[in-house]
Amino acid sequence: MFTDEQDIDRTLKAALDVRPSADFEAGVRSRIEQERSTVRRGAWPAWLAAAAVIVLVAGGWLVVRDAEVQPEPQQAEHVPAPAPAPSDPAPAVTLPASPVVAEAAPEAPLREDRAAVPPRMARRAEPEVIVPANQIELIQRLLRDVEAGRVEMPKPEAVAAAPAQLSVPPVAVDPIPVPSLDPDVPPAPPVKGLK
């Protein structure tokens, strides 16, 4: 079929002497444009999801910040109850003297010292949140809405009271009779309930 290697080369060169159609380059450009528009459309859900996450993080940060700013409940016998925070309509609760409170008494001096410290420094160090530049405006808008009362943030729950002491009656467990190993001694009768 082929005379020699040169014949093979010639046939192969001829077979590969082909050109793409006239609209090949236009086809490439159209695919690139299609991919760009797909990326743009796909970016929307990702952008919305990112914005939703930022809103949730900012909301959570505000909740945590408010919880930290509120002073801790004081003992009636040592320190007077603090005035309620402006955002909290419920009055401060004075804890009755109780064994739980008495146990906590040694911590009172520390609370007094903390009360003497300016509220800003009493707060725990807040974690730094890095916000992308194009989302700062969104967060600022959220904060303004929260401050203006247009957005309701969930109120922090009240400090849970210490759980009541449980009284657990002692449990008596009868020893299980172990059968004797002496072959002359007959085995003990089986314990009720055991098979």
Place this chain on the structure above:
Amino acid sequence: MHEAASPWQARVAVDEPLEREFADRLRESSTLAFRVAYGVLRHREDAEDVAQEAFVRAHRSFARLRDRDRFRAWLVRTTWRLAIDRIRNERRRIAREQVVAPMPETSVEQMATERERARALWQAIDTLPGKLRMAIVLAAIEGHDVAEVGRLLEIPAGTVKSRLFLARQQLAEKLCSPTNRISTGR
């Protein structure tokens, strides 16, 4: 840099100098990519599809492929790989078009003979190991000497020569009659 307008509100920044460079590469290398794909697929529409896909992928990574030689080497490798993948993924075998360069005053009988020779040649090429196959196809694309094939495959010229030698030897064993085989060290 300008922003591409779109029906959606999000905008994509387009780097114009980069786009112009890419357009130049597309113009220079479209035939190369098509021929590489055709060398595997031997079907015009499939070869165009694969070659276009290779260009789209090149566009994604164009920032690091701006060097001409690097771009062409990357394009050849990617086109080849996409064409091989296309063959592997095909569910049904379609008849492979075998285009034979029309010769002046070719009779129907001669055309049939040429088609048969081309079919046998492609079958033989398909049995070559991947590296030899790629070397022999690239060398057969017009204008590609050993140095150019070396640049496209990013291998030394000596390696190209040895691969071409082996490829031609194996093809000759399959296609030539024993008395006519001439092993050349081109």
